[in-house]
Amino acid sequence: MSRYAHPAGQRHADVLPEDNPPSPPADLDQLDPRVWPHTAARVGGEITVGGIGVTALAEEYGTPLFVLDEDDFRARARDYRNAFADAGADVYYAGKALLTKAVARWVMEEGLKLDVCSGGELAVALAAGVPAERIGMHGNNKSEAELARAVEVGVGRIVIDSFDEIERLDRLAARQGKVPEVLIRVTTGVEAHTHEFVATAHDDQKFGLSLNTGAAADAVRRVLESAHLSLVGLHSHIGSQIFDMAGFEMAARRLTEFLTLVHTEHGVLLPELDLGGGLGIAYVPGDTPLEPKAIAEALLDIVQHECKAHDLPVPRIAVEPGRAIAGPCGITVYEVGTIKDVEGIRSYVSVDGGMSDNIRTSLYGSEYTCSLASRTGDGDPVLSRLVGKHCESGDIVVRDLYLPSDLRTGDLVAVAATGAYCHSMASNYNHLPRPAVVAVRGGESRTLVRRETEEDLLRLDVG
Numbered sequence: 001m002s003r004y005a006h007p008a009g010q011r012h013a014d015v016l017p018e019d020n021p022p023s024p025p026a027d028l029d030q031l032d033p034r035v036w037p038h039t040a041a042r043v044g045g046e047i048t049v050g051g052i053g054v055t056a057l058a059e060e061y062g063t064p065l066f067v068l069d070e071d072d073f074r075a076r077a078r079d080y081r082n083a084f085a086d087a088g089a090d091v092y093y094a095g096k097a098l099l100t101k102a103v104a105r106w107v108m109e110e111g112l113k114l115d116v117c118s119g120g121e122l123a124v125a126l127a128a129g130v131p132a133e134r135i136g137m138h139g140n141n142k143s144e145a146e147l148a149r150a151v152e153v154g155v156g157r158i159v160i161d162s163f164d165e166i167e168r169l170d171r172l173a174a175r176q177g178k179v180p181e182v183l184i185r186v187t188t189g190v191e192a193h194t195h196e197f198v199a200t201a202h203d204d205q206k207f208g209l210s211l212n213t214g215a216a217a218d219a220v221r222r223v224l225e226s227a228h229l230s231l232v233g234l235h236s237h238i239g240s241q242i243f244d245m246a247g248f249e250m251a252a253r254r255l256t257e258f259l260t261l262v263h264t265e266h267g268v269l270l271p272e273l274d275l276g277g278g279l280g281i282a283y284v285p286g287d288t289p290l291e292p293k294a295i296a297e298a299l300l301d302i303v304q305h306e307c308k309a310h311d312l313p314v315p316r317i318a319v320e321p322g323r324a325i326a327g328p329c330g331i332t333v334y335e336v337g338t339i340k341d342v343e344g345i346r347s348y349v350s351v352d353g354g355m356s357d358n359i360r361t362s363l364y365g366s367e368y369t370c371s372l373a374s375r376t377g378d379g380d381p382v383l384s385r386l387v388g389k390h391c392e393s394g395d396i397v398v399r400d401l402y403l404p405s406d407l408r409t410g411d412l413v414a415v416a417a418t419g420a421y422c423h424s425m426a427s428n429y430n431h432l433p434r435p436a437v438v439a440v441r442g443g444e445s446r447t448l449v450r451r452e453t454e455e456d457l458l459r460l461d462v463g
């Protein structure tokens with residue numbers, strides 16, 4: 001996949017030649033429905049989402065602005081739930097993609113469960129009224145306080161990620177007189193075809209307990225020996241932004257073999273198998289993600305087939321999509337500032353945000369689709385680079401795109417598919433306050449997370 005082809009830090013011209021820029025699209029104003037939110041449209045030239053124009057949104061909330069199409073989010077969540085419901089499988093929305101109290105409530109209202117991976121995400125979920133038993137908790141380094149809180153409130157599944165955690169959780173559960181239900185996160189050795197930083201099932205990385213080295217088998221033995229932990233299954237997450245099922249197939253095969261081994265050695269049939277998240281979305285028109293129904297059928301088929309081959313009862317399956325639900329329903333609206341033409345090369349279009357609201361381009365070399373949003377252009381397509389306002393030459397939002405030659409300061413541009421891992425990975429680099437998140441639906445908008453102010457930042461600086 002081209003966007004993940006170059007590990008971060010290897011993009012300097014001395015190291016790698018510049019890629020050949022893409023050809024200009026046939027129509028600069030067209031909004032490809034695979035990339036833009038369901039309700040996105042051009043009305044009188046301007047992009048609208050949820051029935052509201054970006055100009056009105058920018059006037060009311062300022063820019064940069066994260067805009068979420070609530071109906072789209074709900075529809076994608078529902079599609080996942082429905083696709084897996086027939087098989088009695090659980091869908092946990094991965095809150096790391098985007099989590100606000102409203103988002104947590106949408107997830108609950110649409111019948112999903114919620115995956116959190118820190119005390120902060122757990123706090124947001126609980127504040128939103130998510131029942132603790134519908135929460136699954138991850139983390140390779142959950143603190144004592146995080147684990148104690150999870151046990152205290154009765155989080156439904158805690159996913160054990162290390163030997164240290166077995167000991168910690170056992171002790172904390174004993175202290176509280178509780179027996180939490182746990183899964184063990186297993187690394188299956190599957191090399192997901194994705195960027196190094198988002199592949200998570202090979203042995204040489206921080207997550208999980210390895211099948212290959214025997215660590216997973218040892219962890220199963222230790223958890224089964226604990227009187228304060230109830231082992232209900234295994235967990236595997238192979239990576240992110242994955243477009244084919246081959247990696248999942250391999251992981252499911254290895255996990256089923258391991259379930260057989262656990263049964264033979266301990267006489268225990270583990271009833272649950274969580275296959276994690278990682279399902280890809282379209283960031284650019286060429287991307288072709290699978291539909292939830294096709295994913296569900298393929299995953300369930302694989303597990304059923306493998307269980308049959310090993311004469312095992314089929315466990316209850318769970319999946320944890322984050323990006324596939326939140327990603328496509330969000331856009332970021334920016335105001336264009338300075339425009340610098342580097343003759344014969346490209347135009348650098350600076351916007352009022354950058355790597356502090358979207359780190360993905362500089363971190364993973366991700367690709368995005370961007371369009372002039374407050375109007376349509378009249379000019380010819382100009383090869384451009386959408387860059388931020390940070391003091392960093394790698395502060396790139398969209399590496400290669402075409403914008404009309406009549407683009408000017410004050411225009412609004414919108415970047416598509418920024419619903420996942422943009423707000424949730426935002427920072428205050430260069431002391432930029434983080435943008436607001438607003439939801440739009442049926443011609444109305446409301447703030448989910450208010451824009452930070454310089455006063456907010458100064459309030460934290462108590463020195």
Ligand SMILES: Cc1ncc(COP(=O)(O)O)c(C=O)c1O
Nearest residue numbers: 094237240277278320321322323
């Ligand atoms: C354990 C786990 N589950 C689920 C997810 C969600 O992944 P995605 O948003 O790619 O579906 C992640 C992140 O990659 C993860 O680490």
Ligand SMILES: N[C@@H](CCCC[NH3+])C(=O)O
Nearest residue numbers: 096198240241360420421
């Ligand atoms: N944050 C990453 C994916 C990893 C997320 C969780 N393990 C992204 O933006 O693609």
